[in-house]
Amino acid sequence: MTAGTPAGTPEDTKAANTNSTVSSEAEHVRIFDTTLRDGEQSPGASMTFEEKLQVAELLDEMGVDIIEAGFPIASTGDFESVQEIARRSKNSIIAGLSRAAFNDIDRCGEAVKPARQSRIHTFISTSPIHMKYKLQMEPEAVLQHVADSVGRARKWVDDVEWSAEDGTRTEFEFLCRCVEAAIKAGATTINIPDTVGYTTPLEYKDLFERVRANVPNSDKAVFSVHCHNDLGLAVANSLAGVAGGARQIECTINGLGERAGNAALEEIVMAIRTRHDVLPYTTSIKPHYLMRASKLVSAVTNFPVQYNKAIVGKNAFAHESGIHQDGMLKNAETYEIMKPEDVGVKATSLVMGKHSGRHAFREKLSDLGFELGDNAFADAFRRFKDLADRKKNVYDEDIEALVEDEISTRGDEMAKVIALTVIAGTGGPQKAIITMEVDGQHITKEANGDGPVDATFKAIRTVVPHDAHLALYQVNAVTEGTDAQAEVSVRLEAGGRIATGKGADTDTLVASARAYVSAMNRLAQRMKSSNPQGGALKAS
Ligand code: KIV
Ligand code: ZN
Numbered sequence: 001m002t003a004g005t006p007a008g009t010p011e012d013t014k015a016a017n018t019n020s021t022v023s024s025e026a027e028h029v030r031i032f033d034t035t036l037r038d039g040e041q042s043p044g045a046s047m048t049f050e051e052k053l054q055v056a057e058l059l060d061e062m063g064v065d066i067i068e069a070g071f072p073i074a075s076t077g078d079f080e081s082v083q084e085i086a087r088r089s090k091n092s093i094i095a096g097l098s099r100a101a102f103n104d105i106d107r108c109g110e111a112v113k114p115a116r117q118s119r120i121h122t123f124i125s126t127s128p129i130h131m132k133y134k135l136q137m138e139p140e141a142v143l144q145h146v147a148d149s150v151g152r153a154r155k156w157v158d159d160v161e162w163s164a165e166d167g168t169r170t171e172f173e174f175l176c177r178c179v180e181a182a183i184k185a186g187a188t189t190i191n192i193p194d195t196v197g198y199t200t201p202l203e204y205k206d207l208f209e210r211v212r213a214n215v216p217n218s219d220k221a222v223f224s225v226h227c228h229n230d231l232g233l234a235v236a237n238s239l240a241g242v243a244g245g246a247r248q249i250e251c252t253i254n255g256l257g258e259r260a261g262n263a264a265l266e267e268i269v270m271a272i273r274t275r276h277d278v279l280p281y282t283t284s285i286k287p288h289y290l291m292r293a294s295k296l297v298s299a300v301t302n303f304p305v306q307y308n309k310a311i312v313g314k315n316a317f318a319h320e321s322g323i324h325q326d327g328m329l330k331n332a333e334t335y336e337i338m339k340p341e342d343v344g345v346k347a348t349s350l351v352m353g354k355h356s357g358r359h360a361f362r363e364k365l366s367d368l369g370f371e372l373g374d375n376a377f378a379d380a381f382r383r384f385k386d387l388a389d390r391k392k393n394v395y396d397e398d399i400e401a402l403v404e405d406e407i408s409t410r411g412d413e414m415a416k417v418i419a420l421t422v423i424a425g426t427g428g429p430q431k432a433i434i435t436m437e438v439d440g441q442h443i444t445k446e447a448n449g450d451g452p453v454d455a456t457f458k459a460i461r462t463v464v465p466h467d468a469h470l471a472l473y474q475v476n477a478v479t480e481g482t483d484a485q486a487e488v489s490v491r492l493e494a495g496g497r498i499a500t501g502k503g504a505d506t507d508t509l510v511a512s513a514r515a516y517v518s519a520m521n522r523l524a525q526r527m528k529s530s531n532p533q534g535g536a537l538k539a540s
Helices: 010-016 049-062 076-088 102-112 128-135 139-154 172-185 201-214 234-243 265-274 287-301 322-330 358-367 374-390 396-409 452-463 508-530
Strands: 030-033 066-070 093-098 118-125 159-165 189-194 222-227 248-251 415-423 430-438 441-449 469-477 486-494 497-505
Touching: 030 222, 030 265, 049 066, 049 076, 049 287, 066 076, 066 102, 076 093, 076 102, 093 102, 102 118, 102 139, 118 128, 118 139, 118 189, 128 139, 139 159, 139 172, 159 172, 159 222, 172 189, 172 201, 189 201, 189 234, 189 248, 201 222, 201 234, 222 234, 234 248, 234 265, 248 265, 265 287, 287 396, 358 374, 358 396, 374 396, 396 486, 396 497, 396 508, 415 452, 415 508, 430 452, 430 508, 441 452, 452 508, 469 508, 486 508, 497 508
Parallel strands: 030 066, 030 248, 066 093, 093 118, 118 159, 159 189, 189 222, 222 248
Antiparallel strands: 415 430, 430 441, 469 486, 486 497
16 A cells, blocks of 8 residues: 555445545545554453453444554464454454554564554654653754664565654654654655654644655654643543644544543544535544444443543533424434434434344344343343343343443453342441352451442452452442443553443442452452463452
């Protein structure tokens, strides 16, 4: 592929831009998704090997031009997942990240090699503060590393991206020298990240215009934006960078990412699609996948999507006030600039209850944006039937919570909740008796606590002693009414690692126990993959 050529097929582009206002003149902007790399760097958002494959498969299908699958040198687990994603890729270019060291680059080259189209993305800091304190290197040495690292990457692949970390706080002349050196050494994409979320739209647009005008070989590469959301400007800055001449946008599903996150893919795609009159670009993304991608990423990372999040939030298309509802009934365009179905939100009247069968349940899951494998589907259906027996009306939110719980607790489970009895009330201390299956063995233990949740968690710790610290305990009622399911999130932290688990049940304590055990299983997996001999969490 030559620089400046759209990565998506013409069919994809056609499918992605069904908006009638798209002109044939519009320029293609590549979508580079980094959910599996920058997104996964969010504290507590890490995904298992299987989950990463699932997310990558969906990104590939929805039209993402480049999937940054991970940081292969970071761990054996990262290397293996990047390699497997590369093997399975069908349409997207698969990229891996590497620092400017030869062993990083070689590891990355090895990992992305099986892909139909592979890319090495190498970076080094270029701002005065990063060079002085983080790298402890002189600018001339950094410049030499730029040329050497890109040259090394080109021995593996033709498609090399180079990033100037902390680019927006880099001295302009030095940035231009680095960009020129990277292109000369063979970089085909130049990324100028706003690593700390510091820039503003006009400033970022101007930066791209000036770099492109000042670097003599700038026409030999595609320029890329990569924005963090520390000031809430990531999407605005990304679009401004495109106005300044960038033709690749790095972003993540749900805006997941370091600190306040990255630019949200769904917002960028829908802004370009909805405001084509002022943003005359095309992307290859098929927008009806957006809701499904959002739900999948939220479920596997256990990061909830805020209710009022643009495009994919629960309230993004909800109209509460009487005036708005009245307008909507007369003409939806009075208050709606996009159609919910365009982003994969289906208006459905399928009511679920205890008489609903497998077929209706599968339809409902698909309407809600979930696709489960056979075993996960069988388990979710059994739990749905169980819920419908206990709860008269099963709402969409109930099913979503149930499936998210299923996704959160599935997989390589070390421990599972089998039964829980809690004695609570004014008398105290409260007592919990729990039976768990640990490595195939049933173990029953009890514990007293300061409240029923404390007693439940202590009982779990008696079965599987560990010193993980409870970093978050959060309960939400999924629907209204006293028979509503409780959706519980638990975050555990140990040895610098964080894992989040989710549980849902009409019994808040059962949901709490499930969420705690899910977080504990995830933490154990994470500790095992970074130290296979470790065995940090043990059954008593
Ligand atoms: O934010 C950043 O600078 C990055 C680079 C590694 C591209 O994520
Ligand atoms: Zn970043």
